[in-house]
Amino acid sequence: MTLYFHYNRNDTKIMDIIVISGPTASGKTKKAVEFCKEKNGEIISCDSRQIYKYLDTGTNKEGVFLQNGLRRIDGVLQHLTDILNPDQNYSAAKFVKDADLKISEILKKGKVPVVTGGTGLYIKALLYGLDEMPKADKTLRKELKTKSQDELYSVLLKSDPEAAKKNKKNPQRLLRALEVNILSGRTMQEHFKSKSPRYNFGHYSISVDNKILYKKTNERCKYMIENGMIEETQKVLNMGFDKNCSALSGIGYRHIIQYLEKKISKEDLILEFSKDTRHYAKRQNTWFKAQPDVDFMFY
16 A cells, blocks of 8 residues: 655645544554654654553554654654653643644754554644543542442433444543533533644555454454463552553453453453454544544545
8 A cells, every 4th residue: 555645845835734644553653654764753742641651562552662752663753652641631632732742842953743543532622622621520539439420321321422433441541421411411422622733744544444453453453462462451450550440441451450460361351352452443543533634544
């Protein structure tokens, strides 16, 4: 597959940043590295899982770790990975703040910022901005945390069905979406403003045929399990982090915890991990296709 970027490096009026998005296992990082080598760019990771330290295999981090927040992939610098401990929370608003800073730094060096990842919410927030959301309310959170994950889902399903279905298996995001809805009376999507872009940008998204995508995600999940993801999860738990912490709530890690607790077999672990990853990749594909101002590359 060849991606044709309509980008003139010598005309800074065309765009400030490049965005390369797409579902998991679609080859985003590889294409971003190729582009950066050709156009003198640096990557800004837009991945809500790669922000966590100690979790490399299950988040498919690439290249060589240099320091917190910085890796090198085949000679290209990548920013905004390994910046949080597993029990720390992150948000689209925080990503925008961090990404804005890195974009400014990269532009000052005369290079091209290439935002790369599959976390659509973060990309949309960076490009178009977020409406002001209510801050976390300790009293409300304490009350909500007394409810089970299923109860949170049922309540949110009535007021914000889109957020409920999207985050059904992520208790932290369910809680936050419900908190926002209760405090503001608005859904998560309603907090996105329809306004002019914050940057001049070129957004290229890789769209993959579902059959090919399913095959690639199945292979990736099995590879991760057989190449250290279980041990990686156990190491984080041994460091004293709770099994319900933010980082371990992600696809794959939560399945491994069930396996470590002997609730499922290794065979079921791989099957469930693969199934949930396929569903997630399909949702990503659908989400990016619905976004404005995106050029698609198909394979």
